[in-house]
Structures are given as structure tokens and as C-alpha cells.
Amino acid sequence: MKQVKATCLIEVIVKLSGFFFTKRQRPNPNENGEECSQIPITNQSIPFLSNPNATPQTPITNQSIPSVSNATPQTPCSNQRNDNVDLKDLPKDPTGRPLITSYKPNIRDDVRRGYLLQGPCQSVKKNNAYCLYCYLCGLLMGQKGGRDAFGSQENAPKNNQLISPEIKKELVQCFAQEVLLSVREEIGQDVFALLVDESSDVSKKEQMAIVLRYVDSHGFVKERFIGLVHVKDISSLTLKNAIKEVLTSNELSFSQIRGQGYDGASNMWGEFDGLKALILQENDTTSYVHCFALQxxxxxxxxxxxxxxxxxxxxxxxxxxxxxxxxxxxxxxxxxxxxxxxxxxxxxxxxxxxxxxxxxxxxxxxxxxxxxxxxxxxxxxxxxxxxxxxxxxxxxxxxxxxxxxxxxxxxxxxxxxxxxxxxxxxxxxxxxxxxxxxxxxxxxxxxxxxxxxxxxxxxxxxxxxxxxxxxxxxxxxxxxxxxxxx
Structure with a gap:
């Protein structure tokens, strides 16, 4: 039983090594399922495997391997290109490349190596994206030949094109969440400065922009925009609650604030009821700096x-x-x-x-x-x-x-x-x-x-x-x- 298992294992190794590392001498069964003439497996074609810790076993001979030399010769595969292929002059445009299956099996690996040496190429005929590795090995992975473009609405299913306004907004929201996550990871439990400004947009809605200024782990000063919040009014208490909600949603707090920067409006830097004073009540270590350029x-x-x-x-x-x-x-x-x-x-x-x-x-x-x-x-x-x-x-x-x-x-x-x-x-x-x-x-x-x-x-x-x-x-x-x- 051990000898049979070893024989099967060696057969698999021989086939894999012959496929990836050696040039085939005769056609094997191709990717289309058509049978071609095969090479009988002998003990000379089996690589010697040595393991000093392995238990000595009975030597493997021709008799222990099922012979396929008496198999009936098959007709060479049809509808395939000849062997005279110039590997240095392969078609580069993805739209003009023939399918890998159009080449004979004994030269397909060489064609794959030739395309890998060329590298990916952008089509000049169509404004589409093509995957070189899908083209080379798509059939091996059970996929298509890779000559079709991906990322194009023409090839995408009609019910899965991701072009509706709702889906686009969801994609933008996903990107925003990833950016905010990276900002939270950079700040961590460290301190930061708070920069806030409010104004009305073209639709006459009051919007408040929030920016955090901090020093990252490498010592670089960064300013990151984290949100644009719609507020019903511009009173200091409303602005404070909106800022607190944004910070809490990003796992930050007022205790981490060490600086404030606003404009000269009374609701922002008022000594008694301004936004500056309300945040100072939450954290007395927060200093206010009026922008010199604005002054x-x-x-x-x-x-x-x-x-x-x-x-x-x-x-x-x-x-x-x-x-x-x-x-x-x-x-x-x-x-x-x-x-x-x-x-x-x-x-x-x-x-x-x-x-x-x-x-x-x-x-x-x-x-x-x-x-x-x-x-x-x-x-x-x-x-x-x-x-x-x-x-x-x-x-x-x-x-x-x-x-x-x-x-x-x-x-x-x-x-x-x-x-x-x-x-x-x-x-x-x-x-x-x-x-x-x-x-x-x-x-x-x-x-x-x-x-x-x-x-x-x-x-x-x-x-x-x-x-x-x-x-x-x-x-x-x-x-x-x-x-x-x-």
C-alpha cells in the first residue's frame, strides 16, 4: 500500500514539474479536453527523492508503475497554431492577442513566458482594462481566457454595473470611513488641536467644517478634515454638541484637545458663552489661538x-x-x-x-x-x-x-x-x-x-x-x- 501511494505521489510531481519547469516534448491532453498522444512514464523520468530520515522502502521499478506505452496513438489537436511562433514578436495589444488555447500545448508555456517578459500593455484600440495574468493562466484556474476586459460597463452584467446614485454614494461613504479610520489610528490616545469654521452653502444651509491638527508617530504635523456637519443654528452650544457628536463617532473626546482655532466671531471666541469658553469648561488645558492671518x-x-x-x-x-x-x-x-x-x-x-x-x-x-x-x-x-x-x-x-x-x-x-x-x-x-x-x-x-x-x-x-x-x-x-x- 505504501509503495502504491509513493508511486501516485511521484506521478503527480513528475506531471507538475514537467508542466511548470520543462518544455513538453509531445502534446498532452490540452485545456479543451481533447486527448493527444502521451509519453510513457519510466523510472528514468522520475526524479530521485532522498530523505535521510525516511524508512527504507522497496525500490520503485517499471513494474510498479502502470504503463501507458501501449495506449492508442491519438491524432494531434486541431485548430491550433504551428510551432513557428516568434516569442519576441508576440501581439502586444490585448484586443489582438489570440487565445492561449490556440497555441499548441508544447509551446504554450513558452508563450506565457514571452508575455510575462513583455509585461502588461494598455490597449490602443479600446479604452478598457485587461488582466495579463488572467489571459495567461485563466483556463488553469477555471476562468475565461482573460482576453475580455474587466471594469467596463459593456462587459458588466446589466444588473451589476454599480452606476446608480445610491451605490455611488455608498462607495464614497466607504472611502470616507476608511480615511477616518486611518486618522483615528494615527491619533490613537494622543492629543490634537481642533479647527472649526462655519458658513452657509449655496442652498443657505449652515455647515460646520471640522479639522484636526496633530503630530503623527514620525514627528510630522498633519491637518486632516474629518467632517462637514449641518447645524440648525450657529449658537455656541449647538456647535459644541455637533463637535462632540463627531468626535465621539470617531472614538475621540474633548480630553484629548490641546488647542482651539476659530475665526473672530463672537459665538466662536466669546469669553463667557462662546465655543472657546464651553470647551474650556470641558477641558481647562485647551488653549485658544486666533489665526494670525485672519487677524x-x-x-x-x-x-x-x-x-x-x-x-x-x-x-x-x-x-x-x-x-x-x-x-x-x-x-x-x-x-x-x-x-x-x-x-x-x-x-x-x-x-x-x-x-x-x-x-x-x-x-x-x-x-x-x-x-x-x-x-x-x-x-x-x-x-x-x-x-x-x-x-x-x-x-x-x-x-x-x-x-x-x-x-x-x-x-x-x-x-x-x-x-x-x-x-x-x-x-x-x-x-x-x-x-x-x-x-x-x-x-x-x-x-x-x-x-x-x-x-x-x-x-x-x-x-x-x-x-x-x-x-x-x-x-x-x-x-x-x-x-x-x-
């Missing part, structure tokens, strides 16, 4: 609104952007004038050529809550000042309605005044200083000492501009004013 913007807004001349200047800026960008015809005229001006400047040598220079630009819309956009608007206006005057002249003459003509005429009169040009240069220099500081304060790798040093440096620069800056910008204002009037 800077609040200061610039407050100062600008207190000065009548600057306030009127920005009102005129908003009007000119709305008038010039009100129609596609006016935008096209602005681009055409800018293109002609650049061409003349390049021909005369007034403008330099180079990578990134003289790019097409347009007026930037002013954002009331983002004073960085004011600087971008002034930058584009200084470049397109002469072109804007031409567009305003066009609107004044051919504006269509009397109101449009009068509005363009009033803006044009203001733009041609020396006072407007002076405010344009003055606010450009001031916002350039504050904008540079604002961008630096938003760096992720900024520490508190470096931030304080930057604030002091900007204050000194503003004070120096106040003392001697007007004498510097007046020549530039006069030159700019005279050039635009010509």
Missing part, C-alpha cells in the same frame, strides 16, 4: 473702512470690474487691446521676452472676505489700466442704455484723476506687504517665534512706508498718470 485681514479691513478715500477707491474698483467683465464682448475687447499693447511693447523693446512674461490676464473679481483678492485685483488693474480706459470709452459711447453710459462715464472720470492713481499705487504697496505676511503666516511649518518675528518686520516696514514711502511713490504716480493720459 491681519481683520485689521486691514477695519482700517480701510475707516478711511473715506480708501473706501471710495475700492468701491470704484468693484464697479469697474463689474462693468468691464459684464459681457463677453467687453472681455474680448479687453484681451484684444492687451494683445496689441504687448505686441507694440515687444517690437519697441519696452517689454522683455522670457518664460512666464507677458501672459494673457484679465481683471480679477474682488472678494469681500478675502483681502488677498484685493491685491490681485490691483495687480491686474495696473497691468491693464490703459486697456480698461479704452473699454470704458467703448461702453460710454455704445453702452446701449443710458444708465450704462452714465455709469461708464462716471468711472472713467474717476480713473483719469490723479487721486485715483495715487490710491492705486499706495494701496498696491501696502497690500503687497500685508499679503506677503499673510501667505507666510499660512505656512504649515511655521512656528510661533518665526511668526512673531514676521509680524514685527511687517510693522516696521509699514512704519517706514508711512514716514518716507510717499516721497518714493510720488514720482511713480506722476509718471504713470502722464503715460495713461497720452
Amino acid at each position: 491681519l485681514q481683520l485689521v486691514v479691513v477695519a482700517v480701510a473702512k475707516k478711511h473715506d478715500g480708501v473706501s471710495d477707491f475700492f468701491e470704484q474698483i468693484s464697479l469697474v470690474v463689474n462693468v468691464v467683465c459684464a459681457s463677453c464682448k467687453r472681455k474680448d475687447l479687453l484681451r484684444e487691446q492687451a494683445r496689441e499693447r504687448v505686441q507694440k511693447g515687444l517690437c519697441s523693446g519696452e517689454l522683455e521676452t522670457g518664460r512666464g512674461l507677458n501672459q494673457e490676464t484679465t481683471l480679477v473679481q474682488v472678494g469681500e472676505t478675502r483681502w488677498g483678492s484685493h491685491f490681485n485685483t490691483l495687480t491686474s488693474l495696473m497691468k491693464l489700466f490703459a486697456d480698461v480706459l479704452i473699454v470704458l470709452d467703448f461702453v460710454k459711447d455704445e453702452g446701449g442704455s443710458l444708465a450704462n453710459c452714465q455709469q461708464a462715464s462716471g468711472i472713467l472720470a474717476s480713473f483719469k484723476s490723479y487721486e485715483f492713481v495715487f490710491y492705486l499705487h499706495m494701496m498696491y504697496d501696502i497690500l503687497h506687504l500685508t499679503g506677503t505676511l499673510s501667505k507666510k503666516l499660512q505656512r504649515k511649518d511655521l512656528d510661533i517665534l518665526e511668526a512673531a518675528s514676521m509680524v514685527r518686520g511687517t510693522m516696521e516696514a509699514l512704519q517706514s512706508f508711512r514716514n518716507i514711502g510717499f516721497a518714493i511713490i510720488l514720482p511713480k504716480v506722476s509718471s504713470f498718470f502722464s503715460n495713461t493720459r497720452n
Whole structure:
């Protein structure tokens, strides 16, 4: 009985080793089930297996193995490719590859090795994904030949295409849960800072965004968005309960909070009933830090609104952007004038050529809550000042309605005044200083000492501009004013 079992085991080993590691000399039964001529198994074809701890057994001879040499010869398999296959020039496009079963069994392993050496290829005929390993070994695993594309709606069953809105939302929710799980694993029982901001969306629903700031195990500071929560109102108690619910659902708690960061609204940082105070009641080790960049913007807004001349200047800026960008015809005229001006400047040598220079630009819309956009608007206006005057002249003459003509005429009169040009240069220099500081304060790798040093440096620069800056910008204002009037 032991001898029979050993014989069967050796037969299996011989067949497997011959299939995966040696080239077949004669056709074996192919994958289609058609019988081909077989090779009789002899003791010379059986590898010697040695095991020093095994019990000596009776040697295996030809008589102990069922002979198949007397089997009736079968006709070679039909509908198969010949042996003259150039393994270095196999069809690469998945849509043009013949099935593995079309090759003769004695060269299929060589064809498989050839395709493995080539590696996967993307089809140039169809925008589908193909699995190379399914193509090579699909029949061995009881699957199809692997030439069919997967991940395509054309090949997917009609009742299993995963394209309904509900399924798409479920997939997005699954991804969100995986992201939140990774954030929870990174934080663990460690501490973090809480960043919260609320605003209303286009549907006039109050939404609260929650971000966690923490240091991972490798010492890198990370900020991760963990949720957008709809709140019925923006009272501090409602916001606190919503934050607590989000933290609890992610297995976090108020006891892990070590920092708070909100905007300057009274419901957020109020000393007695603000969100900051309510969280401090839960955890007295939670310190509140007001965003320096936001504080800077609040200061610039407050100062600008207190000065009548600057306030009127920005009102005129908003009007000119709305008038010039009100129609596609006016935008096209602005681009055409800018293109002609650049061409003349390049021909005369007034403008330099180079990578990134003289790019097409347009007026930037002013954002009331983002004073960085004011600087971008002034930058584009200084470049397109002469072109804007031409567009305003066009609107004044051919504006269509009397109101449009009068509005363009009033803006044009203001733009041609020396006072407007002076405010344009003055606010450009001031916002350039504050904008540079604002961008630096938003760096992720900024520490508190470096931030304080930057604030002091900007204050000194503003004070120096106040003392001697007007004498510097007046020549530039006069030159700019005279050039635009010509």
C-alpha cells in the first residue's frame, strides 16, 4: 500500500514539474479536453527523492508503475497554431492577442513566458482594462481566457454595473470611513488641536467644517478634515454638541484637545458663552489661538473702512470690474487691446521676452472676505489700466442704455484723476506687504517665534512706508498718470 501511494505521489510531481519547469516534448491532453498522444512514464523520468530520515522502502521499478506505452496513438489537436511562433514578436495589444488555447500545448508555456517578459500593455484600440495574468493562466484556474476586459460597463452584467446614485454614494461613504479610520489610528490616545469654521452653502444651509491638527508617530504635523456637519443654528452650544457628536463617532473626546482655532466671531471666541469658553469648561488645558492671518485681514479691513478715500477707491474698483467683465464682448475687447499693447511693447523693446512674461490676464473679481483678492485685483488693474480706459470709452459711447453710459462715464472720470492713481499705487504697496505676511503666516511649518518675528518686520516696514514711502511713490504716480493720459 505504501509503495502504491509513493508511486501516485511521484506521478503527480513528475506531471507538475514537467508542466511548470520543462518544455513538453509531445502534446498532452490540452485545456479543451481533447486527448493527444502521451509519453510513457519510466523510472528514468522520475526524479530521485532522498530523505535521510525516511524508512527504507522497496525500490520503485517499471513494474510498479502502470504503463501507458501501449495506449492508442491519438491524432494531434486541431485548430491550433504551428510551432513557428516568434516569442519576441508576440501581439502586444490585448484586443489582438489570440487565445492561449490556440497555441499548441508544447509551446504554450513558452508563450506565457514571452508575455510575462513583455509585461502588461494598455490597449490602443479600446479604452478598457485587461488582466495579463488572467489571459495567461485563466483556463488553469477555471476562468475565461482573460482576453475580455474587466471594469467596463459593456462587459458588466446589466444588473451589476454599480452606476446608480445610491451605490455611488455608498462607495464614497466607504472611502470616507476608511480615511477616518486611518486618522483615528494615527491619533490613537494622543492629543490634537481642533479647527472649526462655519458658513452657509449655496442652498443657505449652515455647515460646520471640522479639522484636526496633530503630530503623527514620525514627528510630522498633519491637518486632516474629518467632517462637514449641518447645524440648525450657529449658537455656541449647538456647535459644541455637533463637535462632540463627531468626535465621539470617531472614538475621540474633548480630553484629548490641546488647542482651539476659530475665526473672530463672537459665538466662536466669546469669553463667557462662546465655543472657546464651553470647551474650556470641558477641558481647562485647551488653549485658544486666533489665526494670525485672519487677524491681519481683520485689521486691514477695519482700517480701510475707516478711511473715506480708501473706501471710495475700492468701491470704484468693484464697479469697474463689474462693468468691464459684464459681457463677453467687453472681455474680448479687453484681451484684444492687451494683445496689441504687448505686441507694440515687444517690437519697441519696452517689454522683455522670457518664460512666464507677458501672459494673457484679465481683471480679477474682488472678494469681500478675502483681502488677498484685493491685491490681485490691483495687480491686474495696473497691468491693464490703459486697456480698461479704452473699454470704458467703448461702453460710454455704445453702452446701449443710458444708465450704462452714465455709469461708464462716471468711472472713467474717476480713473483719469490723479487721486485715483495715487490710491492705486499706495494701496498696491501696502497690500503687497500685508499679503506677503499673510501667505507666510499660512505656512504649515511655521512656528510661533518665526511668526512673531514676521509680524514685527511687517510693522516696521509699514512704519517706514508711512514716514518716507510717499516721497518714493510720488514720482511713480506722476509718471504713470502722464503715460495713461497720452
